[in-house]
Amino acid sequence: MFKRLFAEFLGTFWLVFGGCGSAVLAAAFPDVGIGLLGVSLAFGLTVLTMIYAVGGISGGHFNPAVSVGLLVAGRFPAKDLVPYVAAQIVGAVVGAVVLYLIASGKADFSLAGGFAANGYGEHSPGGYSMAAALLAEIVLTFMFLMIILRVTSGDVPAGFAPIAIGLTLTLIHLISIPVTNTSVNPARSTGPALLVGGWAIQQLWLFWVAPLVGAALAGFADKALFEKRPDAAAQTPA
Numbered sequence: 497m498f499k500r501l502f503a504e505f506l507g508t509f510w511l512v513f514g515g516c517g518s519a520v521l522a523a524a525f526p527d528v529g530i531g532l533l534g535v536s537l538a539f540g541l542t543v544l545t546m547i548y549a550v551g552g553i554s555g556g557h558f559n560p561a562v563s564v565g566l567l568v569a570g571r572f573p574a575k576d577l578v579p580y581v582a583a584q585i586v587g588a589v590v591g592a593v594v595l596y597l598i599a600s601g602k603a604d605f606s607l608a609g610g611f612a613a614n615g616y617g618e619h620s621p622g623g624y625s626m627a628a629a630l631l632a633e634i635v636l637t638f639m640f641l642m643i644i645l646r647v648t649s650g651d652v653p654a655g656f657a658p659i660a661i662g663l664t665l666t667l668i669h670l671i672s673i674p675v676t677n678t679s680v681n682p683a684r685s686t687g688p689a690l691l692v693g694g695w696a697i698q699q700l701w702l703f704w705v706a707p708l709v710g711a712a713l714a715g716f717a718d719k720a721l722f723e724k725r726p727d728a729a730a731q732t733p734a
Contacts, residue, residue, distance in 0.1 A: 499553055500553055500555075503554035504584050507543075507546035507556060508559070511543060513592075515684070532673050543658075543665050558584060559683060559707075563584075564577070564708055565714050568712050569719050590687075592688050610696075614685045616702060621674050621675075632676060634707075637680045637709075640711075641711045643660060647660045676703070682704040682707055
């Protein structure tokens with residue numbers, strides 16, 4: 497269990513440090529900024545690389561919503577849910593702290609820029625409402641989990657699932673960065689929010705509720721609509 501939890505910690509750390517780091521450090525860097533496309537790709541690459549690296553140890557969740565979706569679908573044991581979520585949150589917070597220590601080394605750095613935190617209303621990059629943010633996060637997390645559950649069901653050749661999962665997360669960011677800065681992951685939202693404080697903490701509830709609802713709905717849908725193979729993996733989306 498320690499190895500599995502450390503794998504979840506490490507994977508979530510990399511997701512927050514790499515994904516949010518691309519937004520904080522590189523998105524608008526003078527002359528060579530990577531922009532929305534680059535940030536979206538960075539988030540997808542963090543998941544893809546870590547599923548290949550440690551997915552065989554822990555299943556490569558790196559996201560409380562993924563753990564919940566797999567649990568509801570009958571692909572993850574309930575006794576492991578709390579330890580997994582705890583490891584994911586700790587990884588996200590440590591990733592955000594390390595990113596802050598690096599970013600704050602720049603003379604004009606300020607958390608007022610948002611530090612890649614998720615938000616709605618005046619804190620949405622595109623000014624989208626709470627209702628729009630809620631719907632977007634539910635739908636996108638639902639689709640993320642449906643794809644994860646399908647590509648790890650045994651119907652996809654071994655070794656290709658991480659590519660599909662990484663590309664899906666990239667696509668999700670391309671769609672929703674303007675709406676919420678993209679969560680679909682409560683741990684990813686929690687790390688930056690704890691450092692930004694104020695409005696980010698006040699709005700954090702949405703980025704727990706919506707992904708967990710979307711993930712649970714996907715778990716129910718997958719269990720009800722798609723026949724499971726007897727030899728399907730019990731817990732691993734890798």
